[in-house]
Amino acid sequence: MNYIPVTELEKEAMLKEIGINSIEELFREIPDDLKIKNELKIPKGLSEYETRKALIKLAKKNTDMNELANFMGAGAYNHYVPTLVDHLLSRSEFYTAYTPYQPEISQGTLQNIYEFQTIVCELFGMDVSNASVYDGATAVAEAMIMACDKKKNEIVISKGLHKEYRETVETYANGLGITVKYAELEEGITPLEAFEAQATDATAAYVVMYPNFYGCIEDIQKIAVAAHARKALLIVSISDLSAMGILEAPGNLGADIVVGDGMPFAGPLSFSGPSIGLIATTTKLSRKLPGRICGMTEDREGKRAFVLTMQAREQHIRRDKASSNICSNQALYALANNITLSTLGKYGLKEMAENTLTNAHYCKDKLLKIDGVEMLYEQPFYSEFAVKLPIPARVLQKHLLKYDILGPVDLGRFDKDMANVGLFFVSEIRSKDDMDRLAFAMEVIINEQKFI
Amino acid sequence: MSKNLFSQTEALIFDKSRPGHKAYFLPESSIEKLDKKKIIPSHLIRKIEADLPEVSEIDVVRHFTHLSSKNFGVDTGFYPLGSCTMKYNPKLNENTARLPGFSWLHPYQPVETVQGALQLMYLLQISLAEILGMGKVTLQPAAGAHGELAGIKIIKAYHDSRGDTKRNKIIIPDAAHGTNPATATMAGYQAVEIKSTPEGDVDLDALRAAVGEDTAGLMLTNPSTLGLFERNITEVTKIVHEAGGLIYYDGANLNAIMGITRPGDMGFDVVHVNLHKTFSTPHGGGGPGAGPVGVKEFLAKFLPIPTVEYIAEKDIYVFNYDVPESIGRMKSFYGNFPVIVRAYTYIRALGADGLKKSSQYAVLNANYLKKLVEKHLHVEAPERFCMHEFICTPKNIYDTGVHTLDIAKRLIDYGYHPPTIYFPLIVEEAMMIEPTETEGIETLQEFAEVIGAIVNECKSDPEMVKSAPHTTYVKRVDEVKAAREPNLRYRRPIAE
Numbered sequence: 038m039n040y041i042p043v044t045e046l047e048k049e050a051m052l053k054e055i056g057i058n059s060i061e062e063l064f065r066e067i068p069d070d071l072k073i074k075n076e077l078k079i080p081k082g083l084s085e086y087e088t089r090k091a092l093i094k095l096a097k098k099n100t101d102m103n104e105l106a107n108f109m110g111a112g113a114y115n116h117y118v119p120t121l122v123d124h125l126l127s128r129s130e131f132y133t134a135y136t137p138y139q140p141e142i143s144q145g146t147l148q149n150i151y152e153f154q155t156i157v158c159e160l161f162g163m164d165v166s167n168a169s170v171y172d173g174a175t176a177v178a179e180a181m182i183m184a185c186d187k188k189k190n191e192i193v194i195s196k197g198l199h200k201e202y203r204e205t206v207e208t209y210a211n212g213l214g215i216t217v218k219y220a221e222l223e224e225g226i227t228p229l230e231a232f233e234a235q236a237t238d239a240t241a242a243y244v245v246m247y248p249n250f251y252g253c254i255e256d257i258q259k260i261a262v263a264a265h266a267r268k269a270l271l272i273v274s275i276s277d278l279s280a281m282g283i284l285e286a287p288g289n290l291g292a293d294i295v296v297g298d299g300m301p302f303a304g305p306l307s308f309s310g311p312s313i314g315l316i317a318t319t320t321k322l323s324r325k326l327p328g329r330i331c332g333m334t335e336d337r338e339g340k341r342a343f344v345l346t347m348q349a350r351e352q353h354i355r356r357d358k359a360s361s362n363i364c365s366n367q368a369l370y371a372l373a374n375n376i377t378l379s380t381l382g383k384y385g386l387k388e389m390a391e392n393t394l395t396n397a398h399y400c401k402d403k404l405l406k407i408d409g410v411e412m413l414y415e416q417p418f419y420s421e422f423a424v425k426l427p428i429p430a431r432v433l434q435k436h437l438l439k440y441d442i443l444g445p446v447d448l449g450r451f452d453k454d455m456a457n458v459g460l461f462f463v464s465e466i467r468s469k470d471d472m473d474r475l476a477f478a479m480e481v482i483i484n485e486q487k488f489i
Numbered sequence: 490m491s492k493n494l495f496s497q498t499e500a501l502i503f504d505k506s507r508p509g510h511k512a513y514f515l516p517e518s519s520i521e522k523l524d525k526k527k528i529i530p531s532h533l534i535r536k537i538e539a540d541l542p543e544v545s546e547i548d549v550v551r552h553f554t555h556l557s558s559k560n561f562g563v564d565t566g567f568y569p570l571g572s573c574t575m576k577y578n579p580k581l582n583e584n585t586a587r588l589p590g591f592s593w594l595h596p597y598q599p600v601e602t603v604q605g606a607l608q609l610m611y612l613l614q615i616s617l618a619e620i621l622g623m624g625k626v627t628l629q630p631a632a633g634a635h636g637e638l639a640g641i642k643i644i645k646a647y648h649d650s651r652g653d654t655k656r657n658k659i660i661i662p663d664a665a666h667g668t669n670p671a672t673a674t675m676a677g678y679q680a681v682e683i684k685s686t687p688e689g690d691v692d693l694d695a696l697r698a699a700v701g702e703d704t705a706g707l708m709l710t711n712p713s714t715l716g717l718f719e720r721n722i723t724e725v726t727k728i729v730h731e732a733g734g735l736i737y738y739d740g741a742n743l744n745a746i747m748g749i750t751r752p753g754d755m756g757f758d759v760v761h762v763n764l765h766k767t768f769s770t771p772h773g774g775g776g777p778g779a780g781p782v783g784v785k786e787f788l789a790k791f792l793p794i795p796t797v798e799y800i801a802e803k804d805i806y807v808f809n810y811d812v813p814e815s816i817g818r819m820k821s822f823y824g825n826f827p828v829i830v831r832a833y834t835y836i837r838a839l840g841a842d843g844l845k846k847s848s849q850y851a852v853l854n855a856n857y858l859k860k861l862v863e864k865h866l867h868v869e870a871p872e873r874f875c876m877h878e879f880i881c882t883p884k885n886i887y888d889t890g891v892h893t894l895d896i897a898k899r900l901i902d903y904g905y906h907p908p909t910i911y912f913p914l915i916v917e918e919a920m921m922i923e924p925t926e927t928e929g930i931e932t933l934q935e936f937a938e939v940i941g942a943i944v945n946e947c948k949s950d951p952e953m954v955k956s957a958p959h960t961t962y963v964k965r966v967d968e969v970k971a972a973r974e975p976n977l978r979y980r981r982p983i984a985e
């Protein structure tokens with residue numbers, strides 16, 4: 038099939054107007070030796086009905102999380118997203134538009150960006166935000182670029198930052214002359230000495246995850262003081278964004294740049310698809326922000342209006358001197374975040390976070406009753422905790438699937454020495470029954486496996 | 490008080506907040522609520538809630554529905570935004586992306602439980618490799634510019650792997666999109682701009698003069714940003730290759746050539762494509778897109794991790810993290826997966842025949858529209874056939890004092906989204922028009938007639954054109970005020 042609304046007769050009329058006899062003539066400037074002789078080796082097209090069938094068949098080969106109780110997080114956190122979100126995202130005036138270059142007919146997108154920027158600033162306790170970057174990992178990388186200059190070209194990253202984020206930052210740093218150093222964890226958190234041991238006069242920033250990858254809540258206030266004493270910035274990367282309903286905003290604890298991933302509030306996790314990088318900073322650093330920023334202004338008649346602004350930072354104006362090369366971002370998921378967080382509101386986010394805290398701790402207590410199951414680190418945590426298991430986490434994961442349970446994340450995939458550590462994520466949507474079932478199933482599986 | 494939804498300012502969601510209203514209902518828990526003070530150190534507990542609105546469900550729905558009515562999308566009307574390929578976004582693709590088997594997947598699920606997702610990614614990879622004439626494809630980059638960064642890093646990794654570390658320059662024609670030079674800088678290269686010929690072709694002499702031992706590569710768009718096929722492409726790639734550089738293809742304009750010619754056959758070594766352009770995935774108001782990168786076989790070992798592979802002996806699809814020479818990771822997880830599902834759906838539906846036909850009709854529509862517009866405005870390279878887009882300018886009516894911006898704004902009054910304006914930079918007062926293959930002849934005719942009508946208005950009443958648009962609720966916006974007095978977020982007025 039195709040989506041071409043031109044009949045053969047119309048085509049003939051168009052060719053006539055152009056003054057040629059066939060479409061092929063339009064391609065005469067392409068050298069013959071570069072033209073494809075045969076058809077592309079791609080299957081022939083299908084009808085709409087057949088395509089849908091083919092896709093359903095592929096989708097059916099996946100185990101859909103909806104049928105399971107999910108205990109996996111590790112950067113992809115599954116919280117409640119109201120039904121209305123997808124309905125509003127599906128309004129095609131939103132999703133079939135592009136970047137709001139023409140403010141007169143893009144006030145919907147622009148007002149959304151302005152509201153989204155406000156919400157991000159509110160969550161993080163910061164002054165300025167943007168229309169989004171790609172995801173949490175690239176947001177840390179962009180923050181690093183904001184913090185560094187010719188003289189200050191080193192950053193010290195806590196090992197508590199998600200490994201995939203660290204890898205991304207290394208990719209970005211490589212080639213820019215930025216040195217990435219690591220502060221080792223001790224008992225699951227980053228001691229000040231670990232940062233200090235790596236810091237030099239060239240240190241531009243400390244980077245810490247809050248709560249960190251293992252779920253532990255780092256004392257970012259202490260780290261901010263230490264960073265500032267070194268004339269370095271503090272970059273805080275939020276893991277589970279819902280934590281902003283219960284944890285003090287990093288901006289109020291001294292952070293200079295705060296980033297996160299809005300995936301939990303964008304919709305179903307979709308294999309990590311709806312990731313969206315949030316980034317916010319102080320007014321002082323605002324001109325270093327990457328990407329689109331929306332501002333409130335007036336139109337010719339004095340009516341309130343929104344427009345993309347501070348564009349002198351951007352690639353289409355500054356080209357090789359731009360603060361970043363980003364052009365398209367994750368705009369539709371910025372809209373989703375705005376809608377979800379507006380729906381939850383002031384008290385919904387708080388309630389979500391408090392229920393998450395309660396559930397996660399109930400779950401931990403249950404699991405620790407199982408013989409041989411211990412906490413990896415004894416630190417305050419929010420929605421995620423790592424436990425040592427008497428069997429490989431991968432094995433446990435496989436057997437739990439038979440009980441319709443998904444999880445935990447096998448930390449062996451990030452660190453060979455942690456093959457027996459499972460990272461459990463529990464949110465407000467897990468029922469007591471889910472957690473009781475998890476504990477029951479785990480006990481059975483561990484006992485069975487011990488005797489194999 | 491009259492209340493016309495389309496002609497009033499929509500209050501901010503924060504201004505609609507009323508204490509006590511709520512739109513959420515979380516699951517009731519039978520577990521006794523924990524005292525957070527017992528868990529979290531007191532200085533790390535939030536003291537003041539984020540100032541999010543307190544609204545009811547109906548308020549949320551109406552607010553965002555009103556906002557949507559202040560927007561213009563492809564579904565609203567003709568959107569000939571050059572370089573952006575604003576083709577129709579098939580509704581089928583929206584449905585397939587939302588199938589529970591694709592949407593409810595955790596990225597760390599055991600691979601046995603996501604075989605369909607991996608198979609789809611693999612199939613899209615090999616389909617794109619075939620369309621591009623490349624050896625191997627990664628789907629990880631989240632947008633075109635992100636793909637550029639991955640691609641230029643691959644070029645760097647290639648030179649480094651050969652111990653060839655003196656190459657520190659990327660050559661970029663002045664007609665290029667801003668992301669190209671910005672990417673070169675971000676990858677640690679110096680961007681060297683070379684002049685294009687007036688028709689937007691690479692100036693071969695300028696290129697020969699620019700290449701040397703310090704050339705890491707060249708970034709090029711073909712068809713060029715002027716919508717013309719680079720006739721000397723074989724010579725261009727030869728010059729750069731002979732100097733030891735590699736050649737990067739900015740795939741923003743791929744919609745002109747699917748099934749007709751391939752970047753790989755032209756000599757390009759690294760390519761990105763924008764799924765949100767050529768492969769019909771919606772632009773989302775500015776994203777998410779996806780910028781898969783294809784490379785020739787000799788560069789495959791540098792692709793970002795993880796790669797998606799098929800292991801034939803076991804008939805299983807896997808992620809491969811063990812790529813020792815990889816440039817590393819470009820983002821967390823695997824890419825904008827729902828966009829990937831949409832693009833695969835599109836390719837499956839169209840097939841080889843449909844893809845080729847799409848490119849043919851994209852080029853037919855552009856040439857037809859160019860013929861019609863030429864009756865009213867100056868068009869660039871009138872004697873040549875354009876590819877999927879063309880450039881016109883008000884050069885022929887400069888004496889009216891009307892500028893491209895004014896014509897663009899006046900088009901809004903007639904119900905169109907304006908074309909891309911003032912790009913490429915090398916054409917003064919450029920208006921870049923890309924109709925795409927999903928528009929019909931009547932739309933193109935009407936659009937051209939409107940251009941004619943506006944040209945007449947420029948002559949008879951230039952002031953009216955200069956103050957357009959007139960029919961929208963929001964009129965021309967004060968950008969200077971926005972930049973001088975930045976108001977980038979709402980703050981609740983302090984209560985008295």
Ligand SMILES: Cc1ncc(COP(=O)(O)O)c(C=O)c1O
Nearest residue numbers: 364365572632633634666668741
């Ligand atoms: C020629 C060209 N190159 C690169 C890009 C950047 O693509 P993206 O916005 O997906 O990052 C664009 C997008 O507008 C483009 O037109």
